[in-house]
Structure formats: C-alpha cells, structure tokens
Amino acid sequence: MYGNRNMAVNSEPPMEEPERQYYYIAKLQRHIEKESEKLGHILTASVITFGCQMNARDSEKLSGILECAGYRLTDSEEADLVIYNTCTVRDNANQRVYGRLGVLNGFKKKNPHMKIALCGCMMQEESAVEKIQKSYRFVDLIFGTHNIFKFAELLCTMLESNRPVIDIWENTDQIVEDLPVERKYPFKSGINIMFGCNNFCSYCIVPYVRGRERSREPKDILKEIETLAADGVIEIMLLGQNVNSYGKNLKNPISFAGLLKEAEKIEGIKRIRFMTSHPKDLSDELIQVMKESKKICRHLHLPLQSGSTRILQAMNRRYTKEQYLALAEKIRREIPDIAITTDIIVGFPGETMADVEETIDVVKKVQFDNAFTFIYSKRTGTPAASMPNQVPEDIVKEGFDKLLKTVQETAKKRVSLLEGQVLPALAEEVNTQDTSLITGRLSNNTIVHFPGDKTLIGKIVDVRLAECHGFYYLGEAVKMHDA
Numbered sequence: 001m002y003g004n005r006n007m008a009v010n011s012e013p014p015m016e017e018p019e020r021q022y023y024y025i026a027k028l029q030r031h032i033e034k035e036s037e038k039l040g041h042i043l044t045a046s047v048i049t050f051g052c053q054m055n056a057r058d059s060e061k062l063s064g065i066l067e068c069a070g071y072r073l074t075d076s077e078e079a080d081l082v083i084y085n086t087c088t089v090r091d092n093a094n095q096r097v098y099g100r101l102g103v104l105n106g107f108k109k110k111n112p113h114m115k116i117a118l119c120g121c122m123m124q125e126e127s128a129v130e131k132i133q134k135s136y137r138f139v140d141l142i143f144g145t146h147n148i149f150k151f152a153e154l155l156c157t158m159l160e161s162n163r164p165v166i167d168i169w170e171n172t173d174q175i176v177e178d179l180p181v182e183r184k185y186p187f188k189s190g191i192n193i194m195f196g197c198n199n200f201c202s203y204c205i206v207p208y209v210r211g212r213e214r215s216r217e218p219k220d221i222l223k224e225i226e227t228l229a230a231d232g233v234i235e236i237m238l239l240g241q242n243v244n245s246y247g248k249n250l251k252n253p254i255s256f257a258g259l260l261k262e263a264e265k266i267e268g269i270k271r272i273r274f275m276t277s278h279p280k281d282l283s284d285e286l287i288q289v290m291k292e293s294k295k296i297c298r299h300l301h302l303p304l305q306s307g308s309t310r311i312l313q314a315m316n317r318r319y320t321k322e323q324y325l326a327l328a329e330k331i332r333r334e335i336p337d338i339a340i341t342t343d344i345i346v347g348f349p350g351e352t353m354a355d356v357e358e359t360i361d362v363v364k365k366v367q368f369d370n371a372f373t374f375i376y377s378k379r380t381g382t383p384a385a386s387m388p389n390q391v392p393e394d395i396v397k398e399g400f401d402k403l404l405k406t407v408q409e410t411a412k413k414r415v416s417l418l419e420g421q422v423l424p425a426l427a428e429e430v431n432t433q434d435t436s437l438i439t440g441r442l443s444n445n446t447i448v449h450f451p452g453d454k455t456l457i458g459k460i461v462d463v464r465l466a467e468c469h470g471f472y473y474l475g476e477a478v479k480m481h482d483a
C-alpha cells in the first residue's frame with residue numbers, strides 16, 4: 001500500500017498531502033537505487049531517538065519513509081544516513097546530542113558519502129540551530145517537529161542538491177495522515193491522538209517546541225487502530241502531552257473517555273494504555289470508563305511535579321496539593337488494583353526544603369508505584385527561567401536525594417504487594433543482560449523477568465510474581481493465554 005514506484009516523478013510534485021510525500025518517496029527510491037549500485041551496497045540508515053514516547057513514535061514514521069525509499073535500516077551509527085530525533089525538555093538531553101555529534105563526525109570522515117540529519121524538539125530552538133550551523137557544519141539536514149511529515153521531500157532535496165538543507169517552521173495546524181510507519185515492535189504500537197500542549201507550565205519548553213494543542217479526528221485514530229490490529233498489534237498506547245483534554249477543540253467535540261470507549265470495541269486489541277494525564281483535567285467519566293474496561297491497563301501516569309501548593313502555583317499547574325491527594329484517593333478507591341506513577345521536579349525557583357517536605361508527604365500518602373524524579377533544568381524562553389531565587393545546586397541535591405530515597409522505599413512497598421500472585425504479562429523482549437530470561441509487562445506497567453524463549457514474545461503469559469526487586473519482579477511462566 002505504501003510507496004508507488006510507478007509514480008510519474010518527472011511531472012510537477014502534487015500540492016496535496018500525503019500524495020506530495022509519496023511523489024518524493026518515489027524520487028528517493030530512484031536516487032537510493034542508483035547510489036546503492038554505485039557504492040556496491042544497499043545504503044543503510046539509522047534513526048536514533050532521544051526523549052519521550054512521542055519522539056519514539058515520530059522515529060517510527062521516519063523509519064517507515066526510509067524503508068520505503070529503499071534504505072536498509074540498521075542500529076549502527078556507522079551508516080550512510082544517521083538521523084538524531086532530538087529532545088530538549090532538559091538541558092542534559094541537548095548535551096548528549098552535542099557529545100554524540102562529535103562521534104558521528106568521526107564516522108563521516110571515514111565515509112564521505114555519509115549524511116547526518118537532525119530533527120525533533122531541540123531543532124525548534126533557535127539557539128540550538130545557530131550553534132549547530134556554527135560549530136557542527138558537517139550536519140546535512142535540519143528540520144523541526146512541525147514539518148516532520150515533509151521528511152521525504154526534505155531528504156530528497158538535500159540528496160539531489162548535495163547541499164545542506166535547513167527547514168524549521170514556527171507552528172502548524174496541519175496533521176498529515178497515511179504516511180508510512182515502520183514499527184519497532186510488531187505486537188505493540190504508540191498512536192498519536194493529539195499534538196502540542198496549551199498548558200504552559202512555567203518550567204516547560206514543550207508548548208514552545210511542539211506548538212498548540214491539535215487533536216486528530218477520532219475516525220482517523222480508530223482507523224489506524226483497526227489497521228494495527230489487523231497487522232497483529234495487541235497493545236496500543238494513545239499518546240498526547242495532555243490526553244485528558246483530547247477532542248475539546250474538534251469540530252465535533254468528543255471526550256478522551258469517549259474515544260477510549262470506541263477504541264475498546266476494536267477486535268484484536270487486548271490492552272490499551274495512554275500517556276500523559278494532567279491532574280487538572282482528569283474526569284470522573286475517565287475513571288468510570290477505566291473501571292468498567294476489560295482492556296484499559298491498570299496504570300495511570302499522573303505527573304505531580306511538586307507537592308507544595310505554593311510551588312504548584314508558581315509552576316502554573318492549576319491544582320493544589322489537597323486537590324491532587326483527593327484525586328489520587330478517588331482513583332485508588334474506584335480502581336484498587338491501579339498503579340499510579342508520577343513525575344516530580346526538584347529545584348524549581350524559590351523551592352525550599354519545606355516545599356520538598358510537602359512533596360515527600362504526597363509521595364508517602366499516595367504511595368506511587370514509581371516516580372521519575374528530575375532536577376529542575378532552566379529552559380531559555382520559559383517564565384521560570386527568569387524567576388528570581390534559582391536554587392543553588394547543593395540545596396537541590398540535598399532535596400533530590402531525600403526525595404529519591406522516599407520514592408524508592410514507598411514504591412518497593414507498593415510493588416511488593418503483588419508478591420506471590422499470578423498475573424498476565426505481555427512478553428516484550430529477550431532480557432538484554434540474561435538471554436535466558438524474557439521481559440514482560442503487567443497490566444499495571446510493572447516489569448517482570450521470567451525464564452523463557454523468544455517464541456513467547458508478543459504473547460500474553462500468566463506469570464507467578466516470585467521475587468520483588470524494587471521496581472521489578474523475577475517470576476516464572478505458569479500458563480500461556482490463547483492467541
């Protein structure tokens with residue numbers, strides 16, 4: 001269905017999408033074929049993902065186009081084309097890209113045909129692009145988050161002109177459907193349900209680099225899920241920066257809970273996950289739909305960010321400590337076997353040890369099953385970057401360590417409640433450290449490693465949860481579910 005080789009590439013490119021990109025894919029196919037013949041091997045390409053699930057999904061789209069164009073995909077960065085899909089949510093993500101670009105330059109010196117491309121959130125930052133143009137002149141292609149659907153066209157232009165191409169858009173309201181995708185896992189897939197964010201939490205760069213909130217039409221989402229199910233996918237993850245506000249701005253508005261109910265009806269799909277929920281928008285309707293569902297996983301990722309109402313206000317989160325606690329309690333009351341995980345930032349401007357204690361208090365009360373703790377990173381252009389009272393490093397470290405200790409203790413206690421139970425796990429991959437083990441995931445997102453071989457991958461297996469090791473289990477397979 002993808003990539004029409006007979007497309008007339010000598011005529012003018014179509015103006016409509018996605019036809020225009022298929023035209024460029026056809027052009028790329030001819031170019032890659034010729035180059036492969038010249039070099040005596042099929043050209044290779046590698047897509048490297050930094051950052052979140054959104055980026056991982058975008059990378060699958062890039063890979064889909066490359067595969068259609070005739071590249072052989074590889075994990076090695078010594079390839080004929082390497083793309084870094086970048087992240088900029090915290091500064092260490094940017095620093096990693098700069099570090100690895102140095103290594104790529106070494107590969108390029110050995111293989112002068114090599115092309116290097118950069119895309120993703122970091123490219124939406126003017127200062128980053130300026131730095132790359134000045135100090136990393138060996139980069140051949142730069143594009144951003146808003147025009148990722150134009151990848152085939154941009155790559156084709158760069159290859160045919162043999163000159164660097166830079167194309168960054170400030171924003172877009174366009175959503176292009178039906179481009180090729182190459183999934184990393186045959187049995188599970190992410191699905192974008194919305195793009196961008198309108199919340200403007202004061203520390204966060206996402207609304208600036210991903211633009212305003214745009215929801216996809218439910219019919220397009222459901223069609224995509226049906227196609228995935230027909231292709232053997234049993235677990236889907238609905239992706240959005242704030243899924244709880246999904247559908248509000250559509251011509252025919254629909255709630256996120258309404259979308260979930262429709263997704264649930266699709267045959268072949270056994271598990272439904274979603275990310276991320278903003279506490280201020282989490283509805284009772286959603287809790288009810290989750291409670292009644294046989295497919296929606298028993299997991300809610302509900303970023304807290306801080307347990308101090310004063311800091312939450314400065315973060316522009318629009319809920320208080322008490323409101324968060326009440327929400328978590330309601331969710332646990334309605335769905336007792338649910339796992340609640342969270343994100344927490346330490347070191348936001350003006351934060352004191354007393355504020356960190358408030359956060360620790362929430363961690364103890366909610367008993368998160370897992371919490372990702374981050375040190376505040378100043379992002380240029382966000383309101384928090386110019387706030388007074390930036391917290392000194394040593395104070396941040398003290399608060400961070402104390403919080404982390406509490407998180408580990410409470411999570412271990414919570415996760416170990418399942419010890420001895422037999423629960424279904426989706427076998428995802430062979431364990432990278434011990435290849436006699438398979439790594440599986442419970443409905444509540446807890447990881448369990450158990451003896452088994454790769455024939456189990458993609459299947460749901462009943463696993464006895466023998467030993468709790470903090471955030472994960474060692475177990476043994478008891479029974480396989482019917483396919």
Ligand code: 5AD
Pocket residue numbers: 089090203204205303305343344345374375376377378379
């Ligand atoms: N500094 C530290 N952590 C941040 N996050 C977002 N912006 C920043 C920042 N400037 C964290 C939040 C968010 C997660 C994806 O990243 O906790 O939920």
Ligand code: SF4
Pocket residue numbers: 197198199200201204205206207241242278
């Ligand atoms: Fe960033 Fe807040 Fe939007 Fe999440 S909800 S992406 S933290 S602005």
